[in-house]
Amino acid sequence: MKDELDKQLCEKYPKIFKNRRGSMQETCMCWGFEHDDGWYSIVDSLCAAIQNHVDNLRYEHREMSQEAFDEEHQVVAAQVKEKFGGLRFYVDGGDDWVRGAISMAEVMSYRTCEVCGAAGKTRGTGWVRTTCDEHSKPTQPE
Numbered sequence: 001m002k003d004e005l006d007k008q009l010c011e012k013y014p015k016i017f018k019n020r021r022g023s024m025q026e027t028c029m030c031w032g033f034e035h036d037d038g039w040y041s042i043v044d045s046l047c048a049a050i051q052n053h054v055d056n057l058r059y060e061h062r063e064m065s066q067e068a069f070d071e072e073h074q075v076v077a078a079q080v081k082e083k084f085g086g087l088r089f090y091v092d093g094g095d096d097w098v099r100g101a102i103s104m105a106e107v108m109s110y111r112t113c114e115v116c117g118a119a120g121k122t123r124g125t126g127w128v129r130t131t132c133d134e135h136s137k138p139t140q141p142e
């Protein structure tokens, strides 16, 4: 994904993407978002839902320090990538609700062009990709 969108996600969800600049020995997030720009909106929506869920939990755990709460309840992205035409969003932490939200985002990715975000479908054998009609055409020389 292009740097500008990568940066936007990290700025909007600093707690989820706190390992974005981590070392490669520690986290796969050092590779960034290993998918194309068309899924930005899916990842953005998923992170909004997850952070909102975590922030709501904070009310139930008012007695905890922020540090202890984050340690126990904050969801942190471990790897975000494309695989077999679909989004994979791996996290550390998270409950059943979070796992459900991630499943929904993965389902959406199979219906969304990875290049532009338009309605798409999964195509290809071997190298599988999810694209719209326009982006499923072979690239023409300029």
Ligand SMILES: [Zn+2]
Pocket: 113, 114, 115, 116, 117, 118, 131, 132, 133, 134, 135
């Ligand atoms: Zn497209």
